[in-house]
Amino acid sequence: MTFNNRVAVVTGASGYIGGEIVRQFLRAGVAVAMTDIVPDGMNRLREELAAEGLTNVRAYQHDVTSGEQTRQVFAQILQDFGHLDILVNNAGVWEHRDVPGQQRLEEMAVPEWERIIAISLNGTIHCMQAALPHMIQAHYGRIINLGSIAGNCGLPGYADYSAAKAGVIMLTKVTAMENGTRNITVNVVSPGMIHRTPAANSGTWLGRNGSAHDVARCVLFLADDEAGYITGMDLPVDGGRTLGPHNANMKD
Numbered sequence: 278m279t280f281n282n283r284v285a286v287v288t289g290a291s292g293y294i295g296g297e298i299v300r301q302f303l304r305a306g307v308a309v310a311m312t313d314i315v316p317d318g319m320n321r322l323r324e325e326l327a328a329e330g331l332t333n334v335r336a337y338q339h340d341v342t343s344g345e346q347t348r349q350v351f352a353q354i355l356q357d358f359g360h361l362d363i364l365v366n367n368a369g370v371w372e373h374r375d376v377p378g379q380q381r382l383e384e385m386a387v388p389e390w391e392r393i394i395a396i397s398l399n400g401t402i403h404c405m406q407a408a409l410p411h412m413i414q415a416h417y418g419r420i421i422n423l424g425s426i427a428g429n430c431g432l433p434g435y436a437d438y439s440a441a442k443a444g445v446i447m448l449t450k451v452t453a454m455e456n457g458t459r460n461i462t463v464n465v466v467s468p469g470m471i472h473r474t475p476a477a478n479s480g481t482w483l484g485r486n487g488s489a490h491d492v493a494r495c496v497l498f499l500a501d502d503e504a505g506y507i508t509g510m511d512l513p514v515d516g517g518r519t520l521g522p523h524n525a526n527m528k529d
């Protein structure tokens with residue numbers, strides 16, 4: 278991959294997928310500004326990365342739901358690194374609901390709705406608004422937003438999450454249209470079932486669930502200097518799950 282002296286911002290960096298995106302960028306020679314609402318996880322990650330000799334990284338406490346805080350954090354990142362070339366909007370929350378499909382829309386509390394939208398959708402907007410002016414000035418940018426296959430297919434019991442991710446996908450397409458001639462690409466990576474613990478009964482055509490590594494490598498692909506002719510796309514990283522229901526009659 279080609280990364281010519283690039284700086285990446287990764288939000289939600291202390292989470293499972295965010296941490297692996299940070300690690301893969303550092304291994305590829307990209308300097309990383311990692312942000313998260315929880316600083317402890319970033320401190321632990323920084324120690325793990327340092328043990329691997331990966332030190333070109335700084336951590337920033339950052340709540341993506343606040344537009345004002347986002348502007349301040351991005352201003353600090355620009356001051357510390359001098360430029361900002363890649364933005365990965367990864368912060369998002371998935372809360373496992375005990376009885377899948379039971380939290381229907383009419384039962385969903387308004388504050389819960391608002392929180393999910395505030396983090397996944399508004400947070401992505403805040404970070405893009407903070408990063409775009411610098412990318413426009415530099416006539417270079419790679420933005421990768423974390424969507425979800427729920428944003429394409431929908432998931433009963435998770436109308437809030439599905440709607441937030443559908444919003445992220447359309448936000449990406451429109452921003453890609455608006456910024457194409459500025460040499461800024463904007464794409465979505467939409468994970469399916471991604472877990473720390475491998476499971477074979479994932480309902481995918483690959484017969485396993487995915488790992489953070491599977492997602493991070495696709496993010497890096499879209500962030501590459503040489504991925505400049507791909508924009509507005511939604512890349513599912515789901516083991517083929519969205520191809521259609523897995524056929525139980527398949528023997529292997």
Ligand SMILES: NC(=O)c1ccc[n+]([C@@H]2O[C@H](COP(=O)([O-])OP(=O)(O)OC[C@H]3O[C@@H](n4cnc5c(N)ncnc54)[C@H](O)[C@@H]3O)[C@@H](O)[C@H]2O)c1
Pocket residue numbers: 288289290291292293294295312313314315318339340341342366367368369370371396423424425426467468469470471472
């Ligand atoms: N794991 C999956 O199966 C899966 C599937 C589809 C999509 N995704 C998406 O991938 C992304 C990463 O998921 P993950 O599984 O690594 O989740 P995770 O819970 O491990 O990590 C999410 C991170 O976001 C941070 N965060 C939460 N609220 C925040 C806020 N207000 N401001 C800043 N940071 C905040 C958390 O502290 C956490 O570190 C999310 O956007 C998620 O919706 C994950």
